[in-house]
Amino acid sequence: MKIYATYNIKGGVGKTTTAVNLAYLSAAESGLRTVLWDLDPQAAASFMFRVKPRVKGGGKALIRGKRPLDDAIKGTDFDNLDLVPADFTYRNMDLLLDNVGGSGHKGSSHKLSKLLAPLAAEYDVVFLDCPPSISLVSENVLHAADVIVVPLIPTTLSLRTLDQLTEFVDGFHGQHPEVLAFFSMVDRRKKLHREITESLPSERKDVAATVIPYLSLVEKMSVERAPITVFSPRSSAARAYRALWSEIRARTE
Amino acid sequence: MTPGLAAFIATDNGGQTWDDVVAEVLAALARGFAVVPERDATSGARRRTWFDTFDWRLYRAGLTLQYAAARRGGELRLSSAEAPGDVVQPVSGWRASYSHPLRDLPDGQVADRITSLVAPRALLPTATASGVDTVRRLLNDDGKTVARLLVESLTVTTGGHEPLPPRLTITEVRGYPGQARRAVRIVEDIPGIRPATEPVLVDALRAVGRRPGDYSSKVNARITAGMPAAEAAAVILLRLLDIIEANVPGVLRDTDIEFLHDLRVAVRRTRSALKLFGDALLAPLAARGSALTADDLARFAAEFKWVGDLTTPTRDLDVHLLDFEETAQALLAAKPDDLEPFRAYLAQRRLREFRALTRGLRSSRFVNLMRDWRQRLTTIRDASKRPARGATGRSGRTSSAAGETAGTLAAQRTRRAFHKVAKRGAAITPASPHESLHDLRKRCKELRYALEFFAPLLLPAGYAAVLSDLKRLQDCLGEFQDTEVQIGEIRALATNMLAAGEAPAVTLLAMGEVTAGLAARQQRARADFERRFAAFAGEDGRRRMALLLRGGSE
Numbered sequence: 001m002k003i004y005a006t007y008n009i010k011g012g013v014g015k016t017t018t019a020v021n022l023a024y025l026s027a028a029e030s031g032l033r034t035v036l037w038d039l040d041p042q043a044a045a046s047f048m049f050r051v052k053p054r055v056k057g058g059g060k061a062l063i064r065g066k067r068p069l070d071d072a073i074k075g076t077d078f079d080n081l082d083l084v085p086a087d088f089t090y091r092n093m094d095l096l097l098d099n100v101g102g103s104g105h106k107g108s109s110h111k112l113s114k115l116l117a118p119l120a121a122e123y124d125v126v127f128l129d130c131p132p133s134i135s136l137v138s139e140n141v142l143h144a145a146d147v148i149v150v151p152l153i154p155t156t157l158s159l160r161t162l163d164q165l166t167e168f169v170d171g172f173h174g175q176h177p178e179v180l181a182f183f184s185m186v187d188r189r190k191k192l193h194r195e196i197t198e199s200l201p202s203e204r205k206d207v208a209a210t211v212i213p214y215l216s217l218v219e220k221m222s223v224e225r226a227p228i229t230v231f232s233p234r235s236s237a238a239r240a241y242r243a244l245w246s247e248i249r250a251r252t253e
Numbered sequence: 254m255t256p257g258l259a260a261f262i263a264t265d266n267g268g269q270t271w272d273d274v275v276a277e278v279l280a281a282l283a284r285g286f287a288v289v290p291e292r293d294a295t296s297g298a299r300r301r302t303w304f305d306t307f308d309w310r311l312y313r314a315g316l317t318l319q320y321a322a323a324r325r326g327g328e329l330r331l332s333s334a335e336a337p338g339d340v341v342q343p344v345s346g347w348r349a350s351y352s353h354p355l356r357d358l359p360d361g362q363v364a365d366r367i368t369s370l371v372a373p374r375a376l377l378p379t380a381t382a383s384g385v386d387t388v389r390r391l392l393n394d395d396g397k398t399v400a401r402l403l404v405e406s407l408t409v410t411t412g413g414h415e416p417l418p419p420r421l422t423i424t425e426v427r428g429y430p431g432q433a434r435r436a437v438r439i440v441e442d443i444p445g446i447r448p449a450t451e452p453v454l455v456d457a458l459r460a461v462g463r464r465p466g467d468y469s470s471k472v473n474a475r476i477t478a479g480m481p482a483a484e485a486a487a488v489i490l491l492r493l494l495d496i497i498e499a500n501v502p503g504v505l506r507d508t509d510i511e512f513l514h515d516l517r518v519a520v521r522r523t524r525s526a527l528k529l530f531g532d533a534l535l536a537p538l539a540a541r542g543s544a545l546t547a548d549d550l551a552r553f554a555a556e557f558k559w560v561g562d563l564t565t566p567t568r569d570l571d572v573h574l575l576d577f578e579e580t581a582q583a584l585l586a587a588k589p590d591d592l593e594p595f596r597a598y599l600a601q602r603r604l605r606e607f608r609a610l611t612r613g614l615r616s617s618r619f620v621n622l623m624r625d626w627r628q629r630l631t632t633i634r635d636a637s638k639r640p641a642r643g644a645t646g647r648s649g650r651t652s653s654a655a656g657e658t659a660g661t662l663a664a665q666r667t668r669r670a671f672h673k674v675a676k677r678g679a680a681i682t683p684a685s686p687h688e689s690l691h692d693l694r695k696r697c698k699e700l701r702y703a704l705e706f707f708a709p710l711l712l713p714a715g716y717a718a719v720l721s722d723l724k725r726l727q728d729c730l731g732e733f734q735d736t737e738v739q740i741g742e743i744r745a746l747a748t749n750m751l752a753a754g755e756a757p758a759v760t761l762l763a764m765g766e767v768t769a770g771l772a773a774r775q776q777r778a779r780a781d782f783e784r785r786f787a788a789f790a791g792e793d794g795r796r797r798m799a800l801l802l803r804g805g806s807e
Contacts, residue, residue: 050397051428074428077292077390077398082427225396230292 001120004127004248005145005177009161011132014151014184016044017218019129021241022149022248024227027081029242030249032124035073035082039093039141040131043086049076050225051085058089062115063096069115070122078230082123094136112140142169145177147252151184151212154196166206178252182208182244185218208251210244213237259437260422260449262456267444271419274445275404278421281439282391282402286432291388291401300383300410302349303454304329305465306374307503307512312465314370317454318363320347320378329363334452340366352377352508373575375509379465380457382407382417391436399432400425402440407453415460420449468499470515472522472705478660484637485659486526486533487630489706493523494627505611510571513610517568520561525702527554529666533657534633545629553629556622563613569742570603580767587763594760598750663707664802670700671798675790681782687737690782694730701727715801722789729785732778736771743768 004022006015019036027034038045043053051074061067073082097108116126130141142148150165152158162181169176183197201209212218217228217237224231229238263274282288304318305311311318315334321327326345342361347353354375358364384407390398403422409415423440425433440446458464474492476485496519503512531550545553577596581589613619673696681689701723708716747764750756788794 050395052395072428075398075426077426 001123002125003145004147004149005141006149007130008150009134013153016129018151019127020045020048021227022245023127025245026125028078033080034125035123036127037084038086038129040086040129041088041090045129046085048225049083051083053086055087058087059093060096063100097136109139110143113144116144148177148179150181152181153185154183154193179206180208181206182210184212185214186211187214208247210247212240261440261446262449263419264445264447269445275419277443278440281443285439286391289390291390298383298385302381303379304376305379306371307377308468309466310370317452331363331366349381374511380411382409382457384408398426399429400436409457409460411461417456476659476709478710480659481637482533482657482659482662484634486530487634490526491630493519501614513568517564520557522702524557525699529703530662533662566606567610570599573599584766587766591759591763594757595764598755660710663710667703667707668802670703674700678786678790690730691734694734697727711801712803715797719797719801726785726789729778729781733775736775740768740771
């Protein structure tokens, strides 16, 4: 089972859009049994799949192990793709994780990994859609993931955040996840966007060559409430996400 | 798609067609959900062929195997009545109208599940149907799919063109069980809808006048204790004749080696039956002129011996070849490859013997035997049903004076067979010659057949225990004799191979090791005999047998 997390400290960079589209491609086009966990209390991924953002017993029951993660899973409209919905109580997940930690910091930062382990029998791929922050939740996600997919808006500042993240992950004991960033919401009319997206992927190993352009179709996802490849399979946006998924798979095999 | 929660069949309902009933289902569901077509529904007709072994091994294990051709190759889909989720395996070069030996099935998930169950049988097409599957999604207020409705409209194309009633299945979407149950409740309330209790395969077979499990090598004769003995004897023998005839085409086509095995067992059973109760066919009907004479009986017995002998060489070689891999792998000193010339020699011999066998089974001698035997048995069975003149009492029931009943025949003949086993077995000592054990094996076989022929008339309570102890004793005696026979055969084959200049030294050495292994197995079987015999025919065994036979004599 391979675990991908879409993560960035900043909000509004395309994390959920990426998680939803890549999870769909993993299931529908790569034929992998896939589950997406919407960890963001804003519940955008759950909304896109038309699943009510509610988990019986809330985040507390899941984190404390009173209710197996398996119980919370909902089938999406698509074969091979399931979802663990968001719940408003996830906003307190930091506290919950801290409380159940037990054996110090390590216990609380690895809780998510433990919760995900039983899913290996049923799924080939897990996607974690994270809320934007640096918190115990994100630390858990970084420990649980095999690959961290980082959407970046092409600015100098966002590159600094990528460096901080890489440094943080490199400091992990034992296994640490691969970090792979890509440029998202790229506006070819902006000079800075053009310069950064043209030069950086060749200079840095941790930046993908595929670029996701700023397209109104991406925004339409929240109207259609479906992945782009479902409602507009031949669009340039769909092609871009397909290319991104192929590149991520090829680079992290 | 997740497995079906509930399946239904649309039936003709007071002038409504099947399509009307389906339309009503859709209209009713539309009152509770938004009903929309599946997004990426593939259109066009789909053809599927069901496969099973001749003796329905998959069906009996609760499995259904379906083959569907696709643009590139095709796929096999294995469904289980108990476990949800189908197992699918792509295959190439399969043809829906052909039988396929297991070697046609490449490694894969389906092969993993069925190989040990099916071997050494081949997979045969049982029915073919084509049709359209339509999937509709049932949506909640958020436009989320919460269940699906699958409508399968099939037409059986095996031997004609027979449309089947549409089958409707509600499937659940994970996490929405309540919604799927609601859909089921809506569907089941619609007039003209009934629950589908059997797999589609059963409907498809019914449409062509078949049913799954319509062949079994078991005797399962329909006899009752009150039946005249002659009728019961004829019914049992007719059933055995059915088994023989059912297997002839498979033997001639060499579909798999079990056809010949089943045919041989039925022939052996026929010969044992003639010995055990052949006389029951003679006496009671003599007055009507429809009975067999003792000479006729002897002639038929001799003819069935001829059939048995005809089949022996091919079967012996089948057994050698079947066990070959295992034998080769078990060699300690020699290498498995050393035996290759032996395998080639066996295969060549088998080809020759098989030709002789098919000539025999196509001969007028065999064809006439089958025809005459059926005619005689049918006459006896039908005549026995009619009470003889003067033999009917006031109650209208056949009086005992008209002859023995099946019940008394069963008890008497089974008891006699048991006593023979008990007496001959008890006389065997460690010093007894091999022949005495071989002879006991034959008596055990007769007793086993008697128990099988008369099974419906024996008390079921102790039947399984008696049969299982007898089976263990037979296995022990079988191992003892078969190993001896195989040693003799390998020696003879080695001599022939040497004479024909086809025996490299390493092969002969390897064959020597094989015979040594067989001899060791024979010794183990001999050492086990006393224990096995005591378990079956000791004091407890006798008591159990006496109890069992009470069912027949009452």
